[in-house]
Amino acid sequence: MNTSILLVEDEKLLSESISQYLSNSGITCTQAYTYNSAVNKIAESEFDCIVIDIGLPDGSGIDLISYIKKKKIEAGLIIISARNSVDDKLEGFTTGADDFIVKPFHLSELNARINAIIRRKKFNGKEVLEFHEISVRLESRSVFVKENKINLTKKEFDLLVYFISNANKIITKDAIAYNLWKNNADLAISSDIIYTHIKNLRKKLIEGGSKDYVNAIYGIGYKFGE
């Protein structure tokens, strides 16, 4: 399945990085720098997900979401915003956004969120995330290696989903900390907790019969893949 997204972000340098990262993960990324070009691109083609910056030079991202909803376009909607305010989030969600990410974010985090939304839309909740012999049933939060059920803690499960969403990518410790602990990521970074969780997940997967996909990249972080 080929997924395509529309990225509406006026900061070209950021837009470039995002599109490059997503393309490497097999997502076709169309870039729009303004409200109007976004409207045109929406008219031209269909997208699985639209990523929208709130502050656009010629309009508001919130208005763009209203426009998309009015046109009854069935795409996942993610807001990226420089403002981390409760009001902005509330407005975004009530207008119809599916997710809200505050700048600055890790590309791996955005990737994971886009994947999650697309899965939710496509599988209507009965999503299964697969990576070689590992399959993750998201709605029941259970993990299987071939036929073996693996018992993971909540954090180990989230970690695995994050790994698979960013398979074959190098993920920094910071990005993992943020994904698992959000605002308390700093506490995780200053401790060995990430290492502990990864060690446990790795052990459980191998014991369940999976190959060892967790590669530590010295000094940077981890890569989930062969």
Next chain:
Amino acid sequence: MKLLYKNIIINSLASLLIICFGGIITYFFIVNKIKQESYEHLTSERISVEEKLKKGLSPNELQNNIGDEIIIKEISAPSNKKPFFTTVAKEEEANEDYEEGEAEFEAQAIVFDYSVNNKYYNITIIKSYDNDEALGENILNAVMISAILMVLAIVFINTFIYRKIWAPFYFTLKVLKHFTISRRDTLTFPKAKTAEFEQLNNAITLMAEKISHDYLSLKEFTENASHEIQTPLAVINSKIEMCLQDTQLSPQQAKMLMEASYAVNNLVNLNKGLIILTKLDNNQIDAPVDVNISKKIYSRLNLFEDFIQEKDIDVNLKIDDSVVVKIDPVLAGILFDNLIKNAIKHNLPNGGKINIEVTKELIKIANTGAQPKVNTDKFFERFYKEGSTESLGLGLAIVKKICDIYHFNILYSHKDGLHTITLNIKQV
């Protein structure tokens, strides 16, 4: 000291000084005048004595003929001495106020020589009654009465001025005392009748408007700047992340990129902290609602479970479940997040303790940890940190700010290896 008292004291002292000085001058003027008059009187007496002697009156007859005391001595030879004035010590008569030895005063007298019919006389006329001392006493009394009246007048006038004329000034002062710039107050004064006060009010109003305007633009600038910084930070972060994907990176390059990433992350967190502080400084907070403290603490503790387990921290809770505080729930979350995070971060590496106690009056969060190396008074100041570069030094400043908003008294203490932060949550 109050302006009123200052005025009264200064005015009274000045008046007293002037009155005393005036009294002394008056005294001398009058004494001088009396002396002159005495001289004139004595001169005219001399002329009349001379005339009477010329007419042939004997000295004895003269004694009774003149009002003043007269002493006539016959002398053998004529002298060329000119008449001169002098003072003679004289016994006080019939004055009961004085005791005997003191009953003397100086009386004015004229001494002259006169010859008639080949007889030579040395004559002294003494002015019968001279009352310099009584005069001095009277003047002193007058001065004292004027002084008392003057001071009374000063007190009354000043009190009146203070009450009436200065009233607009004190009103202005009261308005200024209650002026809070972050509340965006506007200053309004009733029209003052005194020109200076009207000018003062106008100047203050203008100044306050200017300050408010500057404050608002600075605030907007700070807010916009903090938010605008997020986008370039996002660019830097994304570029670093893209670089890290490169499998050709040497360990050296990877290390440098991670260091850059670490610094950017610090900047991001710093900026987040500053945005929260700016919001708090500007009172951009939601209306307080009843927040159950125990529920809030339990839910926050849940978020930290991993870290508590990881450090094997023993958490002791003594929480009154019924405690409710009026606070913005988001801020309550930030408050307990920061306090609990602190208690974990600065705890012992392994097997430490966290004690949380909540009563109707107090919230106490205590943790084991190393002795603080530096000044604990500064814990709640912005950017204050204990040597380590891991913390940004904003956490406790945010805690303090939230406590200030809700008038919670916050205290830090360290005893027996236990760091305790106590919030006094009694809201009036």
